[in-house]
Amino acid sequence: MNADDHELAARLAQRAGDRLVENRASTSDPKALGAAGDAAAHALLIEALGQERPADPVLSEHGVSGPERTPGGRVWIVDPLDGTREYGESGRSDWAVHVALVEEHEVRAAAVALPAQGTVLGTGEPPKQPSRIGGHPRLAVSRSRPPEFVHDIAERIGAELVPMGSAGAKVAAVVLGEVDAYVHGGGQFEWDSAAPVGVARAAGLHASRLDGSELVYGRADPWLPDLLVCRSDLAGELLDAVSRTQPEGSR
Numbered sequence: 001m002n003a004d005d006h007e008l009a010a011r012l013a014q015r016a017g018d019r020l021v022e023n024r025a026s027t028s029d030p031k032a033l034g035a036a037g038d039a040a041a042h043a044l045l046i047e048a049l050g051q052e053r054p055a056d057p058v059l060s061e062h063g064v065s066g067p068e069r070t071p072g073g074r075v076w077i078v079d080p081l082d083g084t085r086e087y088g089e090s091g092r093s094d095w096a097v098h099v100a101l102v103e104e105h106e107v108r109a110a111a112v113a114l115p116a117q118g119t120v121l122g123t124g125e126p127p128k129q130p131s132r133i134g135g136h137p138r139l140a141v142s143r144s145r146p147p148e149f150v151h152d153i154a155e156r157i158g159a160e161l162v163p164m165g166s167a168g169a170k171v172a173a174v175v176l177g178e179v180d181a182y183v184h185g186g187g188q189f190e191w192d193s194a195a196p197v198g199v200a201r202a203a204g205l206h207a208s209r210l211d212g213s214e215l216v217y218g219r220a221d222p223w224l225p226d227l228l229v230c231r232s233d234l235a236g237e238l239l240d241a242v243s244r245t246q247p248e249g250s251r
Helices: 005-023 030-052 084-088 148-157 167-175 190-202 232-245
Strands: 058-060 063-065 075-082 096-103 106-114 119-122 138-142 160-164 181-184 206-208 227-230
Touching: 005 030, 005 096, 005 106, 005 119, 030 058, 030 063, 030 075, 030 084, 058 190, 075 167, 075 190, 096 167, 096 190, 106 167, 106 190, 119 167, 119 190, 138 148, 138 167, 148 160, 148 232, 160 167, 167 181, 167 190, 167 227, 181 232, 190 206, 190 227, 206 232, 227 232
Parallel strands: 058 075, 138 160, 138 181
Antiparallel strands: 058 063, 075 096, 096 106, 106 119, 181 227, 206 227
């Protein structure tokens, strides 16, 4: 891996985020704003990666570009705008840009930009995990469709549920110590979690499937059924709670 891949991921996430902030002032129509911002950030990332890493394929929410992907080979996985709904809502800051490099099915370099918060989290200089203050654990969940079993988990471990927007924003909140975990069971694609998981692991956090198994990226099918990102000292308790609350068919 090129040592500059960390820097490239952070730089491109920053650039795409800046473009999105500029575009956010272009219209008051949330749907049109989301579509335009998504398209602009996608075009920027695809063009930049094509110039700076022409030998690497790119997998985006909007399709693939560059050379053909090979099993276990290098591939950039990007989400130009994670949280289109939140991006279109005035004043919301829980949306993100994801840029990740995957090789041998693992995230090797990654960055998550939170443009409305003026923050870029990356694997080149990963943030240190803050000390836990204490009190009830705080679990980040979807604003609109939290999985039902998460309520059972929260009751079992005495946790507070914290609704948030995009997946990147939720994982970033764990990285920054604003919440203790993000539990997701509704299914996502690789571009939804590759960069956030890369940053979380670089910061010393736990990241896995809900059954504790490894997250595998760069597969032919980019679908991932579930995800757990949490403080490492909370992982055992959460995985046990998940195993006791999920229906048999969803484990």
